[in-house]
Amino acid sequence: MSTKEATMTTQEVANRFNELSQTGQWELIQSELYAENAVSIEPEHSQGLKRAEGLEAIKQKGKQFGEMVEQMHGGYSNKPEVAGNHFAVAMGMDVTMKEMGRMKMDEIAVYEVKDGKIVKEQFFY
Amino acid sequence: MSTKEATMTTQEVANRFNELSQTGQWELIQSELYAENAVSIEPEHSQGLKRAEGLEAIKQKGKQFGEMVEQMHGGYSNKPEVAGNHFAVAMGMDVTMKEMGRMKMDEIAVYEVKDGKIVKEQFFY
Numbered sequence: 001m002s003t004k005e006a007t008m009t010t011q012e013v014a015n016r017f018n019e020l021s022q023t024g025q026w027e028l029i030q031s032e033l034y035a036e037n038a039v040s041i042e043p044e045h046s047q048g049l050k051r052a053e054g055l056e057a058i059k060q061k062g063k064q065f066g067e068m069v070e071q072m073h074g075g076y077s078n079k080p081e082v083a084g085n086h087f088a089v090a091m092g093m094d095v096t097m098k099e100m101g102r103m104k105m106d107e108i109a110v111y112e113v114k115d116g117k118i119v120k121e122q123f124f125y
Numbered sequence: 126m127s128t129k130e131a132t133m134t135t136q137e138v139a140n141r142f143n144e145l146s147q148t149g150q151w152e153l154i155q156s157e158l159y160a161e162n163a164v165s166i167e168p169e170h171s172q173g174l175k176r177a178e179g180l181e182a183i184k185q186k187g188k189q190f191g192e193m194v195e196q197m198h199g200g201y202s203n204k205p206e207v208a209g210n211h212f213a214v215a216m217g218m219d220v221t222m223k224e225m226g227r228m229k230m231d232e233i234a235v236y237e238v239k240d241g242k243i244v245k246e247q248f249f250y
Contacts, residue, residue: 078206078208081203081206081213081214081215081233082215083203083215083216083217083231083232083233083249083250084217084230084231084232084233084250085250086232086233086249086250087233088206088213088215088233088235088249089206090206090207090208090212090213091208092208092209105209106208106209107208107209107211108206108208108209108211108212108213108235110213110233110235110249112249124208124211124213124235124237125208125209125210125211
């Protein structure tokens with residue numbers, strides 16, 4: 001019996017992502033599925049940080065976003081579409097931000113998987 | 126009665142894209158759904174043209190790819206996932222290229238819609 005974990009396929013990473021996203025466990029998604037050197041990319045027109053390098057920076061970015069949230073009213077994360085070493089997810093939220101009021105956000109997120117871990121997340125909105 | 130066409134929503138563009146892709150009508154997708162100033166972006170590691178600007182350049186790129194194909198054995202284009210002004214499609218093909226032999230390619234394609242037309246296509250593989 002070996003203690004070595006088998007490397008997950010992209011489909012398996014996507015399945016686990018979906019399993020965790022349905023109950024909003026985004027922090028667990030990051031700590032369990034992301035590579036230490038993962039990169040996060042927002043659109044050019046984004047008003048926030050456009051590129052975060054490394055899991056710590058990505059967690060920090062998530063924390064900063066969380067601090068700007070007044071109230072989360074709802075959200076969704078659809079079933080991932082998998083192709084090769086990538087998967088795409090349509091997701092969104094209905095949120096009241098402290099400075100900007102209530103808004104709905106919808107986006108496509110594309111994830112790149114390498115050696116069983118997410119190495120890149122890229123958002124389109 | 127007005128001759129002015131209603132601007133399609135992103136969902137409607139995605140539906141029409143899916144309808145045409147199921148029968149492989151890629152040229153019709155381009156001429157019917159793409160904006161004249163549409164942009165096409167391949168990954169950094171792509172061996173071909175990484176960026177094509179304008180519908181004519183995109184059509185030319187498709188033509189060049191077609192000329193490199195020895196035989197197309199099969200392909201698929203899944204149902205689009207729509208979020209906001211983007212939609213994502215998992216797609217792939219089983220193809221024999223003239224110089225490189227037979228291979229399977231799978232990719233995520235992300236489309237940005239503006240004023241009822243596709244203004245950007247971006248591929249992930």
